[in-house]
Amino acid sequence: MTQDPRPAPFFIGESPALDVLNSVAMPRSVLYDWLDTPADLLDWLVAAGLAQDHEVAPFRTDPATPELAQAHQDIRAFRERFRAFIEGVSGRELTQADMGHPMIGEINAILMRGTRFLQIEATAEPDATRPLSLADRHPITTPGDLIVRLATVAARLITEANFHYVRNCEGPSCTLYFLDISKNHKRRWCAMEVCGNRAKAAAYRNR
């Protein structure tokens, strides 16, 4: 087995939808793509918490299947269209006029495809008041269902986040996005150890 030369993927976005964009990054002047191959995609979805290992396990046995190759291609294309959307709307609040953006239509169309049903289940951490709860299930039965998980988190971001606080890291060549959920909304960096310290060092040299 060859060792993966990539560092661990970035999960710094405070939203899996933004971390999808962060699955391409250039942390140290080398460009990495954590969705490079269909197998990478499955690994990333599990690492991001968007799929369980047992859900994607059937696709791992044959990573060369055309359905998985198609899903991989569709998700990479979705990622870049979603990036263009986020670039256009970050830093301001969304309005109902944004419903006219083709990305909203695309996400809605993907969400319509997904199988979805409710199930009663035992609450994971049962308390006296609610030992049973209602679980919202979107099973993954084919590789084509994988993109539904991405569309779901994208839809959550669009409907729940204040886009005023969706930002690009201030690192000069950094492309990473995050939702600034800090109390004072003063977050500037993807991660202190990636861009923050570098900016501090540069400021120190300039003094």
Ligand SMILES: [Zn+2]
């Ligand atoms: Zn950065």
